[in-house]
Amino acid sequence: MKVSIGGIGLLASGLVGWDVGREVLAGIRPYRPGAVPDPEAELLPPNERRRSSDCVRWAMQVAHEAIDRSGLDPREVPTVFASSGGEMGVFDKLCRALCLPDRMISPTLFHQSVHNTAAGYWGIATAGQQSSTALSCYDDSFAAGLLEAATVVCVEQRPVLLVAYDLVVPEPLSQARSITEGFAVALVLTPPSDGSSPVMRVHLETAHTGETAGLEDPELERVRQDNPAARSLLLLSAAAAGGGRTVGFSLSDSQQLIVDLEPCRI
Amino acid sequence: MPDPKPMTPLTLSAYTLVTANGRGVGPVLEALRERRSGLKPCDFEDVTLKTSIGRVAGLEDFSLGDELRPFDCRNNRLAWLGLQQNGFMVAAAEAKQRYGAHRIAVVMGTSTSGILETEHAYRERDPSTDRLPDWYTPRYRYTHNMFSLGHFVRTCLGLQGPAMVISTACSSSAKVFATAARLMQAGLCDAAVVGGVDSLCLTTLYGFSALQLLSADPCRPCDEDRDGLSLGEAAGYALLEFGERVGGRGTVALLGYGESTDGYHMSHPHPEGVGAVRAIRDSLARASLRAEDIEYINLHGTATRANDSVEDKAVYSIFGARPACSSTKGWTGHTLGAAGITEAVISALCLAQGLMPGTLNCRRIDPSLKSRILRENQIGSISFAVSNIFGFGGNNCSLVLGKLP
Numbered sequence: 001m002k003v004s005i006g007g008i009g010l011l012a013s014g015l016v017g018w019d020v021g022r023e024v025l026a027g028i029r030p031y032r033p034g035a036v037p038d039p040e041a042e043l044l045p046p047n048e049r050r051r052s053s054d055c056v057r058w059a060m061q062v063a064h065e066a067i068d069r070s071g072l073d074p075r076e077v078p079t080v081f082a083s084s085g086g087e088m089g090v091f092d093k094l095c096r097a098l099c100l101p102d103r104m105i106s107p108t109l110f111h112q113s114v115h116n117t118a119a120g121y122w123g124i125a126t127a128g129q130q131s132s133t134a135l136s137c138y139d140d141s142f143a144a145g146l147l148e149a150a151t152v153v154c155v156e157q158r159p160v161l162l163v164a165y166d167l168v169v170p171e172p173l174s175q176a177r178s179i180t181e182g183f184a185v186a187l188v189l190t191p192p193s194d195g196s197s198p199v200m201r202v203h204l205e206t207a208h209t210g211e212t213a214g215l216e217d218p219e220l221e222r223v224r225q226d227n228p229a230a231r232s233l234l235l236l237s238a239a240a241a242g243g244g245r246t247v248g249f250s251l252s253d254s255q256q257l258i259v260d261l262e263p264c265r266i
Numbered sequence: 267m268p269d270p271k272p273m274t275p276l277t278l279s280a281y282t283l284v285t286a287n288g289r290g291v292g293p294v295l296e297a298l299r300e301r302r303s304g305l306k307p308c309d310f311e312d313v314t315l316k317t318s319i320g321r322v323a324g325l326e327d328f329s330l331g332d333e334l335r336p337f338d339c340r341n342n343r344l345a346w347l348g349l350q351q352n353g354f355m356v357a358a359a360e361a362k363q364r365y366g367a368h369r370i371a372v373v374m375g376t377s378t379s380g381i382l383e384t385e386h387a388y389r390e391r392d393p394s395t396d397r398l399p400d401w402y403t404p405r406y407r408y409t410h411n412m413f414s415l416g417h418f419v420r421t422c423l424g425l426q427g428p429a430m431v432i433s434t435a436c437s438s439s440a441k442v443f444a445t446a447a448r449l450m451q452a453g454l455c456d457a458a459v460v461g462g463v464d465s466l467c468l469t470t471l472y473g474f475s476a477l478q479l480l481s482a483d484p485c486r487p488c489d490e491d492r493d494g495l496s497l498g499e500a501a502g503y504a505l506l507e508f509g510e511r512v513g514g515r516g517t518v519a520l521l522g523y524g525e526s527t528d529g530y531h532m533s534h535p536h537p538e539g540v541g542a543v544r545a546i547r548d549s550l551a552r553a554s555l556r557a558e559d560i561e562y563i564n565l566h567g568t569a570t571r572a573n574d575s576v577e578d579k580a581v582y583s584i585f586g587a588r589p590a591c592s593s594t595k596g597w598t599g600h601t602l603g604a605a606g607i608t609e610a611v612i613s614a615l616c617l618a619q620g621l622m623p624g625t626l627n628c629r630r631i632d633p634s635l636k637s638r639i640l641r642e643n644q645i646g647s648i649s650f651a652v653s654n655i656f657g658f659g660g661n662n663c664s665l666v667l668g669k670l671p
C-alpha cells in the first residue's frame with residue numbers, strides 16, 4: 001500500500017508541536033522534556049472543553065495541527081483514533097463512584113467513558129459526518145491504527161486522519177498499567193498524487209523476532225517504550241531525518257508492519 | 267462526496283451467536299419463531315435497578331483454565347462460549363488450513379471489554395493505600411484492556427494475521443465487517459474472523475440508568491408507549507471469505523457496508539438522522555443495490571423515544587413504507603458493542619430461513635412512525651436485508667446482507 005503524509009501533529013513532553021518535534025528528532029535542537037501545557041483544543045466549545053478529559057483535549061490538539069498542515073477540510077476526512085486503554089482517567093472516576101453505596105454516576109462521565117469519546121468530540125467540533133473508527137491493539141495500537149488508516153486510504157481512495165494517544169494512567173489503575181507520560185500524535189494520510197508530500201509504502205511481514213529496533217537517543221527511547229502512542233516516534237524520526245529509511249512496527253507478536261519512507265522534506 | 271465504489275461480496279461461511287435466548291443459532295431461531303423474549307427482571311449481581319436484562323445463563327458457573335486462565339473474566343467467558351457453538355472452531359481451523367494462520371485477520375468489537383474486573387478490583391482496594399488486589403493487576407491486560415477480546419480470540423483460534431478491537435460504543439461489531447472487508451480487499455489477508463462480545467457490568471447498567479434511558483419493563487421498540495431500552499449481553503462471530511472461493515448459490519454474504527458520524531452530540535442522535543441516512547446510502551452503493559431491492563430492515567430499534575423516531579425518519583426517507591422493518595431488541599436486549607454482530611447474525615438467519623420477525627413487545631405501533639413496522643412474524647423468501655446500528659459519539663454503521671445468486 002502506498003500513501004502520502006499530508007500533515008503531522010504532535011504533543012508530548014519536550015515535543016510540543018511538530019515544528020519543535022521535527023527539529024528535536026532531526027537532532028537540530030536538544031531534547032528537553034518538561035511539563036506539557038494544557039492543550040488549548042480551541043475547536044471545542046468552551047463548555048465541552050471545561051468538562052472534557054485529557055485524552056479528548058490532547059487528541060483534539062494534535063488532530064487540529066495535522067489537519068491544518070494538510071490544508072484539507074476536516075469535514076471531508078474520515079478518522080481513525082487509536083488508543084491502548086482509552087479513557088483510563090474516566091474509568092477511575094466511574095469505578096470509584098460504583099464503590100459508593102448509592103452507585104450514582106454522572107451521565108456525562110458515562111458517555112465520556114467510551115473508547116470513541118475523542119473521535120466523537122472531533123466529529124462534533126468539526127461538524128464532520130465521515131466514517132470514524134476507534135480501535136485498540138494494546139502496545140501495538142499505533143501500528144494497528146496506521147494499518148487501518150492506510151487501508152482506508154488505499155481501498156476508498158480518500159484522505160484519512162489518524163490520531164494515536166494515550167495519557168498518564170492515574171493511581172491506582174497505574175498499578176495495573178503504567179504509562180507515566182502523555183503522548184499524542186496525528187497524521188493526515190492521503191492517496192499519493194501531487195508529488196510534493198512524503199510517500200510511504202506500507203506492508204505486512206511475518207515476524208521472526210519479537211523486538212523491533214528502537215531509537216538511538218536513550219531518553220527518547222524511554223518515552224517510546226513508556227507509551228503505546230509513542231511507538232510512532234520511529235516513523236516521526238524517519239520523517240524528521242528526511243526519509244529514505246525503513247522502519248518496522250510489531251503487530252501482535254506475529255507480524256510486523258513495515259513502512260518504507262521515501263526521501264522527503266517535511 | 268462521490269458514492270463509494272461497489273465491493274466484492276464476502277461470504278459468511280460460518281456464523282454463530284450466544285444471547286439470552288440461548289447458545290448457538292438454533293435457540294435464537296427457535297425464540298424468534300416462538301416469539302419468546304430472553305429478557306427477565308434484573309438479577310445481575312446485587313444490582314437493585316428496576317429494569318429488565320438479557321443475561322446469558324451459566325457464565326458464573328465456569329472459569330477459563332490452563333493457558334486461557336489470565337483471560338478469565340465474564341466478557342471472555344462469554345467470548346469462549348460463543349466460539350464453542352455451531353462448529354465455529356472447526357470452520358476457523360479449516361480456514362487456517364486453507365489460507366495459513368498469518369492470512370486470517372481477527373477484528374472484534376466491544377464497548378466495555380472486561381471492565382467488570384476493574385469494578386470488582388476497586389471494591390477490594392486497600393482503603394489506606396489504594397492498592398489494588400494482587401489477583402487483578404497482572405490480569406488488566408488480558409481482561410479489561412480494550413484489546414483483550416482480540417487477543418483472546420486469536421489465541422483460542424491460533425490465528426496470526428492482523429488483529430484489532432474496534433470500540434465505537436454500540437456500532438463496534440457492525441464496523442468490524444467494514445474493517446475486515448478493507449483488509450481483505452487490500453490483500454492483507456484472505457479471510458477474517460469478525461465478531462463482537464459485550465457483557466453486563468455496573469458501568470453500563472448504572473450509566474444508562476443515569477442517562478434515564480433504561481425502561482423499567484422489557485423494552486418495547488417502536489411502541490407508542492416505549493420508554494427506554496433493556497440491556498443485554500451477547501457473543502457472536504462470522505467467518506468472512508471471498509464469495510468466489512466458497513460461496514454456493516443461496517449462501518449469505520456481506521454485500522455492502524456504510525459508516526458515518528452525526529457530528530452532532532455524544533449521546534443524542536441527530537434530529538433528522540443525517541448520519542444514519544449517509545451510512546445506509548453508502549451501504550447500498552457498495553452493494554450495487556437500489557433502495558427498492560431491500561425487502562427487510564433489521565432496525566437498531568433500541569426502544570428509546572429518540573432513537574426509534576429518528577431512525578424511522580432516516581429509513582422512511584430512503585425506503586419509503588415498502589420494506590418490512592423490525593427491531594429484535596425485544597428478544598436480546600441492547601447488547602451494545604455486540605449489537606452489530608447480534609443483528610448481523612439474526613439478519614443472516616432471516617435470509618437463510620425466509621423469516622421476517624415481527625417486533626416483539628410492540629403492542630401498538632407509534633402512529634408517528636412512517637416506515638412499515640412489522641408486529642407479527644412473516645414468512646417468505648428474502649434476498650436482501652439491511653441491518654442498522656447507531657451508537658454513542660454519533661457513530662453509525664449499516665450493513666447489507668444478501669443471498670448469493
